[in-house]
Amino acid sequence: MSESTFCDPLTMHELLGKPNALSQSLMSVGSLPKSTGTFAAPPTAVAEKMSSIFDRCCCALRRRKKPKETERRLKANDRPYNEQYRYTDNYIKTSKYNMFSFVPKNLFEQFQRLANAYFIFLMILQLIPQISSLTPLTTILPLIAVLAVTAGKDAIDDLCVPWISSVPWETTALPLFFVLACTALKDGWDDLLIPWVSSIAWYSTAIPLFFVLFVSAVKDGYDDIQRHRSDNQVNNRISYVVRDGKLEEEKWMNVKVGDIIRMENDHFVAADLMLLSTSEPHGLCYVETAELDGETNLKARQALPETAEMGDSLEQIGKFRAEVTCESPNNNLNRFEGRMVTAGQTLPIDNEKMLLRGCILRNTRWCYGLVIFAGRDTKLMMNSGKTKFKRTSLDRFLNVLIMGIVLFLLSMCLICSILCGVWEYTTGKEFQGYLKWDDTIVPGPPGEKGFKQIVVIAFLMFFSYVILLNTVVPISLYVSVEIIRFMHSWWINWDEKMYYAKGDVASRARTTTLNEELGQVQYIFSDKTGTLTQNIMTFNKCSINGHSYGDVTDELGNVLEIDERMKPLDFSFNPLYEPKFTFYDENLLKDVKRGNKEVSEFWRLLALCHTVMPDRKNGQLVYQAQSPDEEALTSAARNFGFVFKSRTPRSITIEVNGEEETYELLCILDFNNVRKRMSVILKDSEGHIKLYCKGADTMILARLSTDSSERLHAITNAHLDKFATEGLRTLCLAVKPITDKYWEKWQKRQQDASVALENRQDLLDAIYEEIETDMTLIGATAIEDKLQDGVPETIANLAAANIKIWVLTGDKQETAINIGYSCRLLTENMREVFVVDGEQKAEVEVQLKDIKRRLDRANGSNGRPGAPQVMIASIQTDNGVNGTSVVGANNDQLGDDGEPTEGYALVINGPSLHHALSPALERTFLDIGCACQAVVCCRVTPLQKAMVVDLVKRNKKAVTLSVGDGANDVSMIKTAHIGVGISGQEGMQAVLASDYSIGQFRYLERLLLVHGRWSYFRMSKFLRYFFYKNFAFTLAHFWYAFFCGYSAQTVYDPVFIACYNLFFTSLPVLILGMFDQDVDDAYSMRFPKLYIPGQYNLFFNMRIFIYSVLHGLVSSLVLFFIPYGTMHLGYNYAGLDMNDYSLLAFTVFSSLVVIVTIQIALDTSYWTVFNHICIWGSLIFYFSLTLVYYEALPFSWVNGSQSAANYGVAFRAMASPHYWLSMLLTAVVLLLPVVANRFFWQDTQPSYSDRLRVRQQRPREMPKKGPTTDLPMRPFSRKTTSRRSRRGSLRSGYAFSHQQGFGELITKGKLFPNLGILLPSTGSAPGALGKGASSSHAKKSLSPIREQPPGFIAAAAAALPGIQLATGNLFASTESIESGSLPSVDHIEHF
Amino acid sequence: MADGPSTSQPANGNNGANEPEPVKKNKPKATRLRQQKLPAWQPILTASTVIPAIFAIGIIFLPIGIALYLASDGVYEYDFKYTDCNITEGPDKDKIASDVLTENLKNNKNSTIICVLVLKLDKDITGDIFFYYGLDNFYQNHRRYVKSRSDAQLAGDYKSVGDCAPYAYGDDNGVKKPIAPCGAVANSMFNDTFTLSGPNGPVTFSKEGIVWNVDKEKKFKNPSTPKETVLKETVKPPNWRTDIYGLEGGFENVDFIIWMRTAALPNFRKLYRKLNTTDKLYNGVLKAGTYNLKINYNYPVKSFNGEKRFIISTTSWAGAKNSFLGIAYLVVGVFCIVLGVVFLIIHLKFGYSLTELSNVR
Secondary structure, three states: OOOOOOOOHHHHHHHHHOOOHHHHHHHHHHOOOHHHHOOOOHHHHHHHHHHHHHHHHHHHHHHHHOOOOOEEEEEOOOHHHHHOOOOOOOOOOOOOOOOOOHHHHHHHHHHHOHHHHHHHHHHHHHHOOOOOOOOOHHHHHHHHHHHHHHHHHHHHHHHHHHHHOOOOHHHHHHHHHHHHHHHHHHHHHHHHHOOOOHHHHHHHHHHHHHHHHHHHHHHHHHHHHHHHHHHHHHHOOEEEEEEOOEEEEEEHHHOOOOOEEEEEOOOEOOOEEEEEEEOOHHHEEEEEOHHHHOOOOEEEEEOOHHHHOOOOOHHHHHHOOOEEEEEOOOOOOOOOOEEEEEOOEEEEEOHHHEEOOOOEEEOOOEEEEEEEEOHHHOHHHHHOOOOOOOOOHHHHHHHHHHHHHHHHHHHHHHHHHHHHHHHHHHHHOHHHHOOOOOOOOOOOOOOOOOHHHHHHHHHHHHHHHHHHHHHHOOHHHHHHHHHHHHHHHHHHHHOHHHOEOOOOEOOEEOOOOOHHHHHHEEEEEEOOEOOOEEEEEEEEEEEEOOEEEOOOEOOOOOEOOOOOOOOOOOOOOOOOOOOOOOOOOHHHHHHHHHOOHHHHHHHHHHHHOOOOEEEEEOOEEEEEOOOHHHHHHHHHHHHOOEEEEEEEOOEEEEEEOOEEEEEEEEEEEOOOOOOOEEEEEEEOOOOOEEEEEEEOHHHHHOOEOOOOOHHHHHHHHHHHHHHHHOOOEEEEEEEEEEOHHHHHHHHHHHHHHHOOOOOHHHHHHHHHHHHOOOEEEEEEEEEEEEEOOOHHHHHHHHHHOOOEEEEEOOOOHHHHHHHHHHOOOOOOOOOEEEEEOOOOHHHHHHHHHHHHHHHHHHOOOOOOOHHHHHHHHHHHHHOOOOOOOOOOOOOOOOOOOOOOOOOEEEEEOHHHHHHHOOOOOHHHHHHHHHHOOEEEEOOOOHHHHHHHHHHHHHHOOOEEEEEEOOHHHHHHHHHOOEEEEEOOOOOOHHHHHOOEEEOOOOHHHHHHHHHHHHHHHHHHHHHHHHHHHHHHHHHHHHHHHOOOOOOOOOOOOHHHHHHHHHHHOHHHHHHHHHHOOOOOHHHHHHOHHHHHHHHOOOOOOHHHHHHHHHHHHHHHHHHHHHHHHHHOOOEOOOOOEOOEHHHHHHHHHHHHHHHHHHHHHHHOOOEOHHHHHHHHHHHHHHHHHHHHHHHHOOHHHHOOOHHHHHOOHHHHHHOOHHHHHHHHHHHHHHHHHHHHHHHHHHHHOOOHHHHHHHHHHOOOOOOOOOHHHHOOOOOOOOOOOOOOOHHHHHOOOOOOOOOOOHHHHHHOOOOOHHHHHHOOOOOOOHHHHHHHHHHHHHHOOOOOHHHOOHHHHHHHHHHHHHHHHHOOOOOOOHHHOOOOOOOOOOOOOOO | OOOOHHHOOOOOOOOOOOOOOOOOOOOOOOOOOOOOOOOOEOOOOOHHHHHHHHHHHHHHHHHHHHHHHHHHHOOOEEEEEOOOOEEOOOOOOOOEHHHHHHHHHHOOOOOOOEEEEEEEEOOOEOOOOEEEEEEEOOOOOOHHHHHOOOHHHHOOOOOOOOOOOOOOEEEEOOEEEEEOOOOHHHHOOOOOEEEEEEOOEEEOEEOOOOOOHHHHHHHOOOOOOOHHHHHHHOEOOOOOOOOHHHOOOHHHOHHHHHHHOOEOOOOEEEEEEEEOOOOOOOOOOEOOEEEEEEEEOOOOOHHHOOEEEEEEEOOEOOEOOOOHHHHHHHHHHHHHHHHHHHHHHHHHHHOOOHHHHHOOO
């Protein structure tokens, strides 16, 4: 109900982040914002506000007529010009209502709930006395309950979730139930005891209704006021606009397209801006984009040199004139196209020049920007689409069922209505001597009563039957479902096994409506970084000169498992060691201390060959690396005594064993995706020139000198294989001495190439290639990308539960595949791993079709991807008729030990995905993806994540779940049926957008396999019983119609009708819905196959529903006709007649209550003390109530109600054998078949859960087969396999998250702001800058950077992650992705 | 919970080993209820419980069925329709009573119609003997009919007409007055009367104990107001020939009380009288022989195809002659035993033992 139309994360974040935000915003609404007070007198401000509101209204009106924008044109500093386009201003609105729209809109929303509308309709019908067959009480009681519970639950969902965790649940739940009970009791009292007269009833119905609607409305209104406030707060923020060469304070909402605004450090960006000039050199500035994409790292943005010149000169900026033409507003965060015409020049504008709303300016004192998009047009707002109101498939199914039931109801009513006409014609017309037609209802001249009157009567009777039979549409169903879901959410919140102690994070069900869907998930879409991995790289192993280091062995040479107990090496001898660095193999340290030449060279290479920047934090040396891999390697070298200490554009200083060594940095041969390696060329203090190279093994091994040792080559290769199988990222290191002569020649050519105007990159690559040959292999490194705890086990177990896992990551393909292996998403057992990496649509199409063909061939001629279909078939044949036994034990699709024995996997790249998601190919892509055990999508954007999820969601009848931890996962979390947020370090966006939040990925297993399964199991059982119970209850009226002249006479006492669903039968089934379990949590986790029935909806589907309805129908038939047969023309031993209405009614109703109670007792598989209390309590309550109501109360209390005729019936009935014997007979006739049927299936074809249930209860009688067969899953360990891995081609893992272009930044001094200032600002030609850098270096030869003021170093360091991410993986713009490998289906054969 | 990222916990730190343990304020309580670990009974349907239970039901049901059948079989019942009886007295002699009554009603003529029927009892009827009148196709359970009564009025509040419409108020010389007793049920009160005479002379009927106690004691009470006032302030039901006090006992009249207990089904019987066991002529036994039943035929049912019956019946411990329950119990009992045998065979041939069941991976 409280869905916000727009959801500005900025607002959300702020409101939730600051507890006082509310009071602050209150202040800012109530009084004037402090800052405005300085220059605006209050009345003017109010007037301004009013007029601006008026303007906006007008704008809104005008806006509708505005044609769709195809291109945006604007002029800087030219308001009149920009006005003509009527661009959206910077006002944002997330609220739903205003003062006038509130009442109608809110009411409309409330009545959109099908149940409420239906209920109101019924109630209105009941207000017509001529139709009413029941007292309104029977409808009002449940209605009050429905509305109260729903409203209460909504309130708790929407308002209280943040604080409810700190408050014991009793404080919220108890008052809720108390209020509910009181309301019900009070109304019941009034209606039972005050004789019902229609005039009174009208008010007694309307008042509670209005009350409920009012409360809901107040709640909605309150929510909306919150939104208004946060909107106001955001809209009233101050920004500084340049006007006529002066700065003016202006509220955000008044900022217009074309304005130039000044931003200061740590300010939120107010709109989408084009950067003009900044305080930093080269027009650079840094922004944090966490709100937009979840990355906490800084990104750099660079202004055009032409505009950057203006600097801080307000005069120049005020006079700045430019015409910008650019794309129309869209939601693509990574791309921007536009051009700017200024001073006769046309300059291109791309994304690198844009500051988007929602970013925060960091490490930049100030900057100026030109507003391009404002308000709703900003990319942030375009991206944060509607928060969808999520409903479960069960909800939708229920709606369908209810529609079906309503149709059924209407047809029953139609039958009754027609038969009523017939009856009135044959009998009723003549019966008028005893029961005349009412002239007021049946118009027509007196004495001329005939066909016309009969039609009217029959017509009215239709509605009477609608009212009478309305209980087949179970209104109390909704209340009960809400209560049960609410409880299920608490189970999740209370689960201590899903509590993450390290972070003090308990699992939270943030919405209470999706629980049972957790038991039906078929597809999990997972983020990688922060979700599967910790994003921590550790130096794990290495191979130097044919020796492998890193494994700890015992005396006999067996490799020991590294665990918590093992003691890491002590590095304290090294003053610069890092305490958190751990390494276990002491051989390496020994060799280092011994001064082994190869080992020293290995470490020296790692200390020198990189693009890391050193920094100091609290006096400690820290590294700022652009990729965590590189940091891990440099840091490993540091701990082993080869400390990288500082660098300048022309030098690197390291400290080896306490002595500083300074190398002249001659050249950085930078990394790129084609080269997959980087090198540095250094001159040591003795003048020897050396090339150090590190890179992907394939690249390095192919470039070794021919005379190097074959043996070393082979051994290293073996080591690399070993590392790769263990899921480590590998890297080869090589060195090459270079003669001065060669260097000089080479350098010249390199210089020429670097200033070439065409094909510069190709030329450079060729020249690099030339020098990086004939190298000598030093060794290899292995880095572990640390997984979150328990990820492989969780994934294996989820896979065993037939859940398909798709990893959607912004990482590169290699990284993603690597992680896929290490977390067992991809396994060695897989038949094939398909890779789609085409750049062009045609390539992708060919690749996809090729894969499809292979899959089809593999799955036989029918061409259908097999696994799921086979699975359904095998389940359905095993499914018992009673619907409780489901999965056969012989379902062998999954391997014996719960891991897929074979299958396929798909790896697809971001750009390929772009084409694969196009309408023409999406079907093929989906078919392939769904036929694969695992899918890995690399380099995807947040939007693509959502699109992939949406693709599956739209086309598969399957429940999807997205799990992620960052703001970049928000879109997919919102898109999927269920969004799970991991309360990680990356901020709260994912959690705030999610439906469930957990502390660690591994808790997902418990969330799904235990809580989800139980929820689904319980909800299904609950619904099956509920429909049965209502049909059994209601249809008796229909049978009775045939005997009462189709007059809509009730079979039961109206008071009991009101109580039936509320008091007599609700609690046992509610308790069942809350507590029932077939097997316990440990078994649910141990036998993941138990999860499968949920995925195929086997516990509650159309078949089961029809079965329940038929069960109810037969029950009602038996329930009515056995007492009928017993009482027909009957009298007791004393001759007193016993064929009166009240006796029949009482007998039927008593049997009904007894039988549905025994039925729930049969259905209950887990009898806690609550079940006992409620089941026996219901029966006791019913019988005591009948005794009190029919016997103990004075007659004068009831003689005004319709129950008066029934007064005294209890003793009469109970004294006769008829009552008891017919009840016993009915019970046996109805329940024996149920038991027999259940027993039959369980005895001959027990379901999986049946068997586990037996097993669980007979633990001691287990055949002792040893514990190994007991566990469905072996504890996972990274085993070293001796066979050659087919993953050889995948282990080319150089610096997976590395980016090109960093080396250039270092050598040209761009990352050293001090140098930039020293230079004459002649221009930005890279060559010139390079020369300048070297000249300054010549003056201050090899000045180490640590001597610079710390502020500059900090600025440089801050720039590092920024630049890394400017072309970063998450902003994977198509341009920045290199066309690396050949586009072909890169499958890997299994051998 | 919703702290901003700025204040996020020292989460997931790989250097957290030496830091002081953070306060675990979010840790859920480990109670059995919250962890869903409440002790519970988890019944399973096993062969050793289900099959004996089925047999047991069969064994219990068979004797009950036999007993019920025998009881019903021992009841003597004499039931005949008299709707279309021939008039035996008066000007319309030998005409069909129902036709004459219809004719009379149409012409608003008020004449007494009397049928005398000859009943032949072929054997002695012993035990308590009851006389019932029965109506067929009479919708005493029609919703509007059932509703149209005022229990408050019947209990003494003579002005309360409750839901009696359309028989709530009558016109007494232009003055609107409540009808007493009001409502369709009261208005349609059965008013045929019966007298029986046999070989030993007239059979004396008794009205003792033919109404349920609760009706007599709680539901039907004459107003405390003097009869004359009541009569003055109310009018009689339109179909009645007399006012309420014209009946013996007024509101507490047994025939009235019995009529007011509405029947569940359109065919029903209502107790008319029982045999006066203290009567010397018959000594509680109706001997075999010929009896004359004289019917004062007043109640029209012909127009809506209704039937009127007169029933003489004895009772057993299980009440009327109705073999339904007995047969049903016998059938279910036999079915249970057959089912038990079938299940025993199925279980032995195809069923799983518990050990087999629990041997699952």
